[in-house]
Amino acid sequence: MSRRPHCEGVAIARSEQAVSSLRVLDETATPPTVENPAIEKETRGKEELDVPWQVVVHNDPVNLMTYVTMVFQRVFGYPREKAERHMLEVHHKGRSILWSGLRERAELYVQQLHGYLLLATIEKIG
Amino acid sequence: MEICRHGDALEIFDLDPFLAELLRQIPASANPEGTPAAEQRLFSPPADASEKEMRAEWKLYVEPELRRLFRSATETVAADLAQLNGKEKTFANCTLRIPKEHADAWLSALNQARLAIAAKYDFTDGELGDHYRSPIGSRRDLSLFQVNFYGFLQEFILQELEVR
Numbered sequence: 001m002s003r004r005p006h007c008e009g010v011a012i013a014r015s016e017q018a019v020s021s022l023r024v025l026d027e028t029a030t031p032p033t034v035e036n037p038a039i040e041k042e043t044r045g046k047e048e049l050d051v052p053w054q055v056v057v058h059n060d061p062v063n064l065m066t067y068v069t070m071v072f073q074r075v076f077g078y079p080r081e082k083a084e085r086h087m088l089e090v091h092h093k094g095r096s097i098l099w100s101g102l103r104e105r106a107e108l109y110v111q112q113l114h115g116y117l118l119l120a121t122i123e124k125i126g
Numbered sequence: 127m128e129i130c131r132h133g134d135a136l137e138i139f140d141l142d143p144f145l146a147e148l149l150r151q152i153p154a155s156a157n158p159e160g161t162p163a164a165e166q167r168l169f170s171p172p173a174d175a176s177e178k179e180m181r182a183e184w185k186l187y188v189e190p191e192l193r194r195l196f197r198s199a200t201e202t203v204a205a206d207l208a209q210l211n212g213k214e215k216t217f218a219n220c221t222l223r224i225p226k227e228h229a230d231a232w233l234s235a236l237n238q239a240r241l242a243i244a245a246k247y248d249f250t251d252g253e254l255g256d257h258y259r260s261p262i263g264s265r266r267d268l269s270l271f272q273v274n275f276y277g278f279l280q281e282f283i284l285q286e287l288e289v290r
Binding site: 060061062063064066067070107110111114115116117119120121122123 | 167168169170171172173174177180188191192195233234237238240241244249251254273277280281284285287288
């Protein structure tokens with residue numbers, strides 16, 4: 001009734017054909033060379049990569065204090081006391097620096113914090 | 127209304143029709159569509175305005191992931207809330223069972239709803255701290271009650287997660 005198995009058969013036959021032609025290429029041809037290879041330029045300079053970044057969490061009056069503490073424990077693996085200290089800093093001072101280091105990791109942390117709906121940003125240090 | 131842990135689930139029982147209706151509204155309240163302030167709060171920028179490139183990349187790659195994550199949580203909650211379906215007209219108190227493995231989805235959906243409602247009504251710190259205001263006065267008062275009721279549920283779920 002379904003036409004799906006027929007399609008799969010065709011796909012398998014095609015892929016087998018492709019594999020066998022690859023084998024032929026592998027055995028007979030020399031590796032292809034490119035005369036003028038295009039070299040992709042680095043999008044981020046070395047200086048930018050070296051600059052440390054920090055993850056900042058900002059206060060908002062809606063998120064519960066217990067919830068924010070739990071998020072800090074989960075995302076950064078901080079013990080409860082440290083997580084609470086940061087939570088209270090956010091609450092009283094409006095912001096707290098949770099982590100600092102390489103940009104990629106900082107971006108990942110900010111993404112996780114946004115997944116928990118906290119107001120978090122990444123900032124360059126200095 | 128009472129809440130307790132029963133085996134591997136949280137049970138909210140003796141739930142009166144008014145509170146049951148507030149629970150039913152979680153998925154709709156969590157949806158920020160059509161409310162720019164709520165949309166802005168749920169999808170806040172990851173850096174200040176000077177980081178244009180980072181913000182553009184975030185919008186393109188991260189925001190769709192966050193939308194999927196939030197939607198998945200509200201869908202889980204909506205499926206649990208189906209237990210309340212068909213009880214709208216009986217006015218009898220009912221029970222809602224939240225499986226332990228859905229606790230994170232509930233925390234997320236409740237938070238989405240609280241943040242979206244608070245952004246929509248632009249509640250002040252003073253209003254958000256007023257846990258005794260009657261929900262009957264106005265639509266704004268009802269929404270404030272909703273935010274606080276959802277917060278109470280979040281607290282309970284967090285407490286239960288900690289005990290485990």
